[in-house]
Amino acid sequence: MRYEHVINRMPEPLKKLISNQAWCSPYIKEGVSLPDLLTNRKYLIRLLSHLSVDEKNTLRLILSAFGCESFTSDALEKQAGLRMAGAQVAIGLIGLRRAGIIAAFRKAWGEQLFVLPEDAFDSxxxxxxxxxxxxxxxxxxxxxxxxxxxxTAMNGTDQETAQVHARGLAQQLFHFLVACSQQPSLPLTNKGTLHKKQLSKLTQHLSMPGDLLRSSGITYAFRDQYDDGTVFMLELAIRMGFLSGNGEELIFNKEAWMSWLQGPYDWQQGQLYRVWRQLLLPAPVWLQHGLAWTERAQTGQWYQVDDITKGILECCSLKSQVNEAESLRESLLSAWILPLSIFRFAELAADEHGGVWFRWLVSPRGENGTYSESELSAGRANSMEQQAKVPSLYVQPDFEILLLPDAALRTEWDIASFADLKQTDHVRTYHVTKESFYRAWEAGNSSEEIIRMLQENAYYDVPEPVILTLRQWGEQAGKVHFEEVTLLRCRSSEIADALLRNEKCQPFLRDRVGDADFIVPKVQLIPLTKCLENMGYSPKSSRKNVPDPAANSGSTLEYQTPGLCYSRDSIQLYEMDAGLPEQGDLYPDMGTIPISWLQDFRSYHGSTRKEMIRKAIEWKSCLQLRKEGQSRVIIPRNLREERSGWILEGLEEHQEISLSGEDWEEMKLILPGINDEGVYKSV
Structure with missing residues (x-):
């Protein structure tokens, strides 16, 4: 979940409470939005200076134990362990909610969940x-x-290599979408899956490891029907807006697809990296820290994976899950680093000691993934200009076309329209056949257009036999062909005559068959249907075949069709909890204790000491003890009675301790948020 989603769901009173705070109100007046204030490091530095010690320690604890995964207050207190008293954690959490850093949600049965939105984690x-x-x-x-x-194995020459595509994920997705676009339709079964026979055609050029998603902890629907690679291609296509569904079939969105094809290849890779990253979030806390560390690396420079492992261990508190650096290193490689290599987002290397290094091939946090619209337009224009001026393919006399490694996907799309893919290596190989030519002709491409495209992009002259054959196929095409039309049937010749007399319907009814029927081209079906409805007719038998004009509209990357991968962000399903408790709510009946317990150090009778200890345990607060001028802060956990006297058990500076009454002379009850200023320090 991101802050923009949190703010959109936030009640106005809570927005005003956050916006009116001293740290951000000047920026709000300047027009800075709350999501920017809560994610931009420049503003967060100012916010950090306004946080109390309890709030800082609690936020550090949240990042260390949970990251961007949701948590309960009990789980947070448990993670505090030896470091903080329960009241300190509760007070810190209230302050973080008031600042807008932490958002609260409530399940239907009342359980409260808290979350740190993912887009502030790195800062x-x-x-x-x-x-x-x-x-x-x-x-x-x-x-x-x-x-x-x-x-997959990083030691010397003992290496296993997963199935990958030499050019990366964008090339894989390209081949998959080309196959989708060349199918007459993509119908779904009653279960909502693609048919197996058609699926084999769509995935014949994929090279993906079988456990790609599962090794990264991603689960998905239809596991008995699809493998990881197929699901991933479908998920990418849906999230990018290239495929959408209506319950009966998947629809190829050519406009969105063509818009993406116009960009440079590194930008295309960066777009897909963003989708992959989002699939992993909210990641387990150790992986979230590793992800942030790797994204901080500069593109093109080598970094050692062991450094990332060390950083994760220093940031994480989940030692029970990650017991050793080696197990963490292997988990990091399999769940994060290796997929980056498979997709060609990054590449890996080994040193003489067996250490693994990585470097980015895309820019994960900068220009490749976050082009502005003006930069993207300029990139597309530059990409198109390069396609027009720089040769990128060879045409062989045997009708084979060889695309160089850096040939743009936009150019390859044109080639794929009239040639069949044979090899998908760095140098992609296509073959022109009569069948592939007729496929292009049916899509509206003439032989002269195909010849011109080859001549503009070929390094050398296109072989003359190839040109002559393409022209010959073009002359033969169209002399006899099948065309998909719809038959409009009228109940009588009188109704047919009435339709012809209507000025709006008449242009669509030029081909009359017999007395009462008309042949209607498919492209004219929608406007004719509207005309008939305006005349009071209801041609319902053909309505189910009317294509949805909205299916191919727009090139936005927002999508409505749900993907196949299950979202990890389950907290978005719950209602936001806008109620903020007051600090005094943590200490019920506080008015029943003497105010002196909170104000000054005093020497108390043994029975009063025990009362103060019990009250501190009940409220999960602290005690400040003093002897011979030296003070110490204790988090009491238990008061144990023995024959020789009573013993106070608790925590001091992350250590368990046991104290008898002789171990201090004076004491004071410390209530976090009430009288704790300057008492303890940040952890």
């Missing part, structure tokens, strides 16, 4: 863990040996 990690070991960057790779993309 808070950098601000709250500034001393964590920095990654070492190496610009030269003279001492590193490049590993094959998808290498």
């Amino acid at each position: 808070w990690q950098a601000l709250l863990f500034p001393s964590v070991t920095r990654m070492t960057a190496v610009e030269k790779e003279s001492s590193l040996e490049l590993l094959p993309a998808g290498a």
Whole structure:
């Protein structure tokens, strides 16, 4: 969940409460939005300076134990362990909610959940863990040996290599969508899946590891029907807006697809990286820290994976889940680093000691993934200009077309329209056949257009036999062909005559068959249907075949068709909880205790001491003890009675301790949020 979604669901009173705080109200008046204030590091530095010690410690604890996964107040208190008293955690959480940093939701049965939205994680990690070991960057790779993309074993020559495409994920998605576009339709079964026979045609050029999604912790529907690679292609296509569904079939959105094809290849890869990243969020806390660390690396420079592992261990508190650096390293490689290599978002190398290094091939947080509209337009224009001026293919006399590794996908789309894919390596190989030519002709491409496209993009002259054959096929095409039309049937010749007399209907009814029927071209079906309805007729038998004009409208990346991968962001299903407790709610009946317990150090009788300890345990607060001028802060956990006296058990500076009454002279009850200013320090 991101802050923009939280703010959109937030009640106005809570928005005003956050906006009126001293740290952000000047920026609000300048027009800065709340989501920007709560995610931009420039503003978060100011917010951090306004947080109390309890709020800072609680936020650090949340990042360390949960990251962007949802949590309950009990789970948060349990994670505090030896570090903070329960009241400190509760007070800190209230303050973080008032600042807008943490959002609260409530399940239908009343359980309260809290979450740190994902788009602030990276900034808070950098601000709250500034001393964590920095990654070492190496610009030269003279001492590193490049590993094959998808290498699963990293020791010397003992390497297994997963199935990958040499050019990356954008190329894989391209082949999948080309296959989708060449199908007459993509009907779904009653279960909502593609038919197996058609599925084999769509996925014949995919090269994906079988456990790609599962190794990254991603689950999906129809596991008995689809493998990981198929699901991933469908998920990408749906999330990018290239495919949508109506319950009966998947529909190819050519306008959105063509818009994406216009961009440069590195931008296309960056767009797909963003989708992959979103599929993993909210990630387990250790992976969230690793993801943030890797994204902080500069594109093109080498970084050691072990540095990321060290950073995760220093940031994370889930030692029970990640017991050793080696197990964490393997988990990081399989769930995050290896997929980056498989998709060609990054590449891997090994040093002489067996250490694994990585470097980005895309820019995960910068220009490749977040082009502005003006930059994108310029990139598209530059990409199209390069396509027009720079040759990118060879045409062979045997009708084979060889596309160079850097040939743009937009150019390859034109080739795929009239040629069949044969090889999908760095150099893609296509073959022109009579059948592939007729496929292009039926789509509206003439032989001269195909010849011109080849001549504009070929390194050398297109072989003359190829040109002559294409022209010959063009002359033969169209002499006899089938055309899909619809038959409009009228109950009588009188009704047919009446339709012809209508000025709006008449242009669509030029081909009359017999006395009472008309042949209607498919493209004229929608306007004719509207005319007939305006005349009071209801041609219902053909309505189910009327295509939805909205299916191919727009090129936005927003989508409505649900994908196949199950969202990890389940908290968005719950209602937002806008109620904020007051600090005094944590200490019921506070008026029944003497005010002196909170104000000054005093020497109390043994029975009063025990009363104060019991009250501190009940309220999960602290005690400040003093002896010979030296004070100490204790988090009491238990008061144990023994024959020789009573013993106070608790925590002090992350250590368990046991104290007898002789171990202090004076004491004071400390209530976080009430009288704790300057008492304890940040952890």
